[in-house]
Amino acid sequence: MSAVTTNARGRPRDTSVDAALLRAAVELLAENGYGALTIEAVATRAGVGKPALYRRWSTKEELVVAALGAHVAPPRDTATGDARKDLRAMLGGLARHLSGPAGGAVFGVHVAADGNPELTEVLRERYLAPRAVVLTEIVRRGKADGQIRADASVDLVRDLVFGPPVYHQLITGNPMSTRRLSQTFDAAWRALSA
Amino acid sequence: MSAVTTNARGRPRDTSVDAALLRAAVELLAENGYGALTIEAVATRAGVGKPALYRRWSTKEELVVAALGAHVAPPRDTATGDARKDLRAMLGGLARHLSGPAGGAVFGVHVAADGNPELTEVLRERYLAPRAVVLTEIVRRGKADGQIRADASVDLVRDLVFGPPVYHQLITGNPMSTRRLSQTFDAAWRALSA
DNA sequence: ATATTACGTTACGACTCGTAACGTAATTAG
DNA sequence: CTAATTACGTTACGAGTCGTAACGTAATAT
Structure with missing residues (x-):
């Protein structure tokens, strides 16, 4: 046992079907919002049947989480070493994300996760955890070289920024304007800097 | 024309039905979350039929907005004149609200409002507008007597606090703990105070 | 060649929505 | 007191969506 799970037996999954479904999901989210998203509409636009979709994701929420994960660029560990610049860059990435077509879906997924522990877990692992890692490192460095107050926890930085x-x-x-984004970041940094 | 609209002709609305429906909605929201809320379940728990519900609110979203409005205490204009205390008191009210049974529903309503201009309008008028008025007054006074930075807009204060x-x-x-609530407020105030 | 898995199509039961029909109850206008 | 009006509960209905199950066909491993 414990053999390589890449045990392809029968007909393999058509990769283009995955891509087409995720793309269709993002497009429909951008057009009609989360509430109007329909499984059948996603499958139809992707040019596949519903069973092909359900073979991959068993609920609408999981599909949307996957669509977000595929569409949103993972956080780049810019790692300039300058905590302020790194934080600002991370904030810029979030802002681009929220302004993009899948922006509105972010809230929808979180709400759908309410009372759904499994979905909450998936969301946390695939979406939040990678970003938390990057943030933790930035804060660690920032506190080490005295840029960030010593009494500022990672959670505090996250919530404030x-x-x-x-x-x-x-x-x-509506997404926050770029000018106001810089303004709120400056204010947050004012509170966090040593 | 323009006569008093209190033109009660036939059998009047049963006030207890309104109360029972709103109460049932809040209870079900607390138990199962927004996604699991069903019109029929609300009507059944309230001991009334669906038509009685649809006579009052034509969609699930409007019902939930009404339930929030009825359940959540309106913002008290504490008006101590101390901007910091008033802001902190307002924040405490929000925190109590988020910790309460209807807390999870707040997000649900906002998401449901995505791509639904009418619901967005209702939510803005009944829920956000009253709070915005109180906040604006607090900020105005705070800036007048030099407690709050002159370059801080109401929106900035709102988003930051x-x-x-x-x-x-x-x-x-999960709701933010009371300790962390004070911590984030202190940080925000640090950035906002003159 | 055979087993296995994926695919599209079609169909189905279950659930929810929003409305319409009824008969009954409550209140106002005359 | 009578008629008109509106609310109520019950029941039923069409429409839409969900998730699954069949079927025949295509693609791959053994």
Whole structure:
């Protein structure tokens, strides 16, 4: 046992079907929003049948999580060593993400995860965890060389830096402007810098 | 024309039905989350039929907005004149709200409003507008007597003070602890105070 | 060649939505 | 008191969506 799980027996999965489904999901999210997303519409636009979709993701939520993961660029570990610049770059990545076609879906997934522990777990592992790793490293370095206050936890930095733009979009429905993004970041940094 | 619209002709609405429906909606939201909320379940728990519900709110979203409005205490204009205390009190009210049974529903409504202009409007008027008024007044006074930086807009204050706890709950699924709430508020105030 | 798995199509039961029909109850206008 | 009006509960219905199950066909490993 414990053999390589790449045990392809019958007909292999058609990779283009995966891509077509994820692409269709992102497109429909951008066009109609999360609530209007339909499994059948995704399959139809992708040119496949529903069973092909259900073979890959058993619920709408998992599909959307996968679509987000495939569409959103993973956080680049810019690692300039300058905590302020690195934080600002990470914030810029989030802002681009929220402004993009899948921006509105981010909230939808989190809400759908309410009362759904499995989905919450998937979301946490695939989406949040990679970003948390990068953030933790930035904060560690920043505190080591005295840029960030010693009493600032990673969670505090996260909530203070990323909270305002996400909240802004949740409340207003529109992404935060670039000017206001810099303004809120400056304010957050003012509170976090040593 | 323009007569008093309180023109009650036939059998009047049963007020207890309104209360029972709103209460049932809040209870079910607390138990199963927004996604699992069903019109029929609300009507059944309230002991009424679906038509009685649809006579009052034509969609699930409007019902939930109404349930929030009825369940959540409106913002008290504490008006101590101390901008820091007033802001902190407002933040405490939001935190109590998010910790309560309807906390999870707040996100659900916002997401449901995505791509639904009418619901967005209702949500903005009934839920956000009253709070915005109170906040604006607090910020105005704070800037007048030099407690708050002159270059801080109301939107900046709003996003910086309320964004972190809302984001925290959106990401982690749990309300922010009281200790961390004070911590993030102190940080925000550090950035906002003159 | 045979077993195995994926694919598209079609069909199905279950659930939810929003509305329409009924008969009954409550209130106002005359 | 009578008629008109509106609310109520019950029941039923069409529409839409979900998730799954069949079937025949295509593609790959053994």
